Amino acid sequence: MDRFIPLSIPNFEGNEKKYVNDALDQGWVSTGGAYITKLERAMAAFLGVENTAACQSGTSALHLSLVEAGVKPGDVVLVPPLTFIAAVNPVKYQFATPVFIDCDDSFCMDPQKLKAFCEEACTWDGITLTHNGAAVKAIVVVHVFGNMADMEAIMDIAEAYGVKVIEDATEALGTKYTEGCYAGRYAGTIGDFGCFSFNGNKIITTGGGGAVTARASSTVDHIRFLSTQAKTDPHYYIHDEVGYNYRMTNLQAALGVAQMEELPEFIRRKQRNYELYKELFQGFAYGTLMPFRAGTDSNKWFYSLCIDRSRITASMREIIVALHGKGIETRAIWGLINEQKPYENEETYKLEKAPYYADRILNIPSSTQITEDEIRYVTDEVKQLLRSLADG
Incomplete structure (x- = not known):
């Protein structure tokens, strides 16, 4: 690697x-x-x-x-x-x-x-x-x-x-x-x-x-x-x-x-890197970079790609493992807490979007040290993998 x-x-x-x-x-x-x-x-x-x-x-x-x-x-x-x-x-x-x-x-x-x-x-x-x-x-x-x-x-x-x-x-x-x-x-x-x-x-x-x-x-x-x-x-x-x-x-x-002395600079980098990812994923057919709430100035801590499940049926684990093989660490959004053993008998109320996103969100690299070249590499590899999974 x-x-x-x-x-x-x-x-x-x-x-x-x-x-x-x-x-x-x-x-x-x-x-x-x-x-x-x-x-x-x-x-x-x-x-x-x-x-x-x-x-x-x-x-x-x-x-x-x-x-x-x-x-x-x-x-x-x-x-x-x-x-x-x-x-x-x-x-x-x-x-x-x-x-x-x-x-x-x-x-x-x-x-x-x-x-x-x-x-x-x-x-x-x-x-x-x-x-x-x-x-x-x-x-x-x-x-x-x-x-x-x-x-x-x-x-x-x-x-x-x-x-x-x-x-x-x-x-x-x-x-x-x-x-x-x-x-x-x-x-x-x-x-x-x-x-x-x-x-x-x-x-x-x-x-x-x-x-x-x-x-x-x-x-x-x-x-x-x-x-x-x-x-x-x-x-x-x-x-x-x-x-x-x-x-x-x-x-x-x-x-x-x-x-804390560095926090404003860290936020600036997170926001700048998100904008580059947003530009690079613009119009991508198999996944959408999720936005942040309008009317807010977010620290943009983590970036979330929402995978189009009408075209990509591969499991999140398969996607993560394949990207790891390319030297890219990603992760799925968390398993729903109400489905974990300590909470599986607890009450839920009208859960619809939580399971929807739990099956679709892939977090991509977001460190403050990440370079423009690395962001472009991540984007290219993610796109290539999802296209191949859709075609396959």
């Missing part, structure tokens, strides 16, 4: 080594140290919010948000089926019940079906929305691949029924609205809670790690308190609540501070 073009890898072009070495020299490597505070402040400044809390992962950010939202055993949480399973697993951590609501063409939760579920499958007594006798406590809205959910419609529904909204912006750091009532607002800053991930393949990374914000600064302070084992008295180890070991380490935060 002459070349290998990865799907999405970290980019360390800036001060990462300098800051990590500084943290090592200071001896602050664990869940205390100045870089954690620096990262939290950098995140808050970028997002235009008052406060953020750095934590261990995007999953821990979601879990802490559910805890803070008051989700208890037996409560109902409305979730998407078409996303990474980590968006839904924390619902089970709280022994709550997920109900899967379909997506729209952005891959994000469909507000029309969300509204229909609340109106047709729930009871509203003017105080609490219930489904089969259980309180509908929260909605987890995932901004998939850097796209933006229709937050204006979703927030109207949630506020009408007093349901908390947890934005999973783990793939959408830097995505914002440019039109409408939320113009200028970033993904993760509109709902009651906003969660971010710094996993290795995200637009910025701390190796692992994540962050969370909320409408009230005091709420973020309490989340931070919970993430450090809810220690009330650091000298005598007094704990007034059940806490979690969910705090980010200073070494991770040192990476994150450097990555």
